[in-house]
Amino acid sequence: MRASDKERLSTIRMVQAAIKQREVDERITLDDAQVVSVLEKMVKQRKESVAQFEQGGRQDLADREKAEIALLQTYLPAQLSAARSMRS
Numbered sequence: 792m793r794a795s796d797k798e799r800l801s802t803i804r805m806v807q808a809a810i811k812q813r814e815v816d817e818r819i820t821l822d823d824a825q826v827v828s829v830l831e832k833m834v835k836q837r838k839e840s841v842a843q844f845e846q847g848g849r850q851d852l853a854d855r856e857k858a859e860i861a862l863l864q865t866y867l868p869a870q871l872s873a874a875r876s877m878r879s
Contacts, residue, residue, distance in 0.1 A: 802859050806830065806863070813829055827868065830866055834867070837857075840853075
């Protein structure tokens, strides 16, 4: 927040709001797996938005969504590659 990176701050606040909203809606406190689920859902929604914005010729909005996806993915656990998971 101190670096005044407005996009990062906006995305973090959006994540906090989504987590809090789910906690209030379901009257629970989310554990780590549920928080990851919220983040994955947010990434999926943004990927769908990117496709729609690109179809509509709104590259500026698509680029903003892509930046949010990149930031959200930094908070998700690293996914195993297909080759790695087949070896296990």
